[in-house]
Amino acid sequence: MSGKLIDGKAFSERVRARVADAVSGMASAGVVPGLAVVLVGEDPASQVYVRSKGKRTVEAGMRSFEHRLPATASQAELLAMVEQLNADPQVHGILVQLPLPSQIDSAAVIGAIDPAKDVDGFHPVNAGLLATGQDALVPCTPLGCLLLLRDHLGDLSGADAVVIGRSNIVGKPMAQLLLRDSCTVTVAHSRTRDLAATVRRADIVIAAVGRPEMVTGDWVRPGATVIDVGINRVPNPAKGGDSTRLVGDCDFDSCAAVAGAITPVPGGVGPMTIACLLANTAVAAARAHGLDVPEDLTA
Numbered sequence: 001m002s003g004k005l006i007d008g009k010a011f012s013e014r015v016r017a018r019v020a021d022a023v024s025g026m027a028s029a030g031v032v033p034g035l036a037v038v039l040v041g042e043d044p045a046s047q048v049y050v051r052s053k054g055k056r057t058v059e060a061g062m063r064s065f066e067h068r069l070p071a072t073a074s075q076a077e078l079l080a081m082v083e084q085l086n087a088d089p090q091v092h093g094i095l096v097q098l099p100l101p102s103q104i105d106s107a108a109v110i111g112a113i114d115p116a117k118d119v120d121g122f123h124p125v126n127a128g129l130l131a132t133g134q135d136a137l138v139p140c141t142p143l144g145c146l147l148l149l150r151d152h153l154g155d156l157s158g159a160d161a162v163v164i165g166r167s168n169i170v171g172k173p174m175a176q177l178l179l180r181d182s183c184t185v186t187v188a189h190s191r192t193r194d195l196a197a198t199v200r201r202a203d204i205v206i207a208a209v210g211r212p213e214m215v216t217g218d219w220v221r222p223g224a225t226v227i228d229v230g231i232n233r234v235p236n237p238a239k240g241g242d243s244t245r246l247v248g249d250c251d252f253d254s255c256a257a258v259a260g261a262i263t264p265v266p267g268g269v270g271p272m273t274i275a276c277l278l279a280n281t282a283v284a285a286a287r288a289h290g291l292d293v294p295e296d297l298t299a
């Protein structure tokens, strides 16, 4: 490959070390940040992910609380759990793992989380604060992407950024963060007329569409920085049987040949998402107790 690899795993370790530092600084005030993760149902991939979040939370010196509800849980049961966590002084961050089973209205659940504990940054209050340039809890994946971009490019001011994907979880908050850093931002999506030509203009490409290997090297402007948010599990015929492998939304080899720098999958944005979740939890705890918010944990 000609492009440089952006090592999200290595950078996430640095972010987690900063979180651990901040957490130990809070101990003298008697504050131990706590993160509660709620998992509804038994999706094996979600269980793996929840377990690794819990492990990283404890490693950073914080408390981890895991709550499981059966796949058949009602909306009322989940809302009651959220209310209980909102009221629990040991819990500073609440994450309800998405997607939720179809009998549950995700927007109602997200809207029930205390915005001050909404470490996913999905509550409309946090989305609105971000959009209006105020202090908010910022969604972890776009925050992780921004930190990687700043680390690799320095000042992003004036850069042409194209975000592919318009979800509330990644695309929209990513666009807000890039705007705040003075990029010229285009939000493209599956209906964009000439997606390849739109992406080819970009100095910065954020691929967050959830389509395996959709972005190919011929879409990428030579020297562009490519951030691949996709985490797609696809069959791996090379290994046979039911084996699978993880791929991003970018065709790695062809993009890497053209890009100035690119994140791999795995080992790129994914580990940054978890590191930023821990950072948000420490920030939420500091704010809840009126402590100084460590500047190196916010964007």
Ligand SMILES: Nc1nc(=O)c2c([nH]1)NC[C@@H]1CN(c3ccc(C(=O)N[C@@H](CCC(=O)O)C(=O)O)cc3)C=[N+]21
Binding pocket: 049, 095, 096, 097, 098, 099, 120, 140, 231, 246, 265, 266, 267, 268, 269, 270, 271, 272, 273, 274
């Ligand atoms: N309320 C909510 N908030 C979330 O942030 C959220 C969610 N729900 N639902 C599920 C998705 C998924 N997600 C991942 C984060 C990190 C990795 C990660 O670290 N992945 C590793 C590889 C993992 C592997 O090997 O399977 C990597 O990319 O290197 C993966 C997936 C957060 N999510």
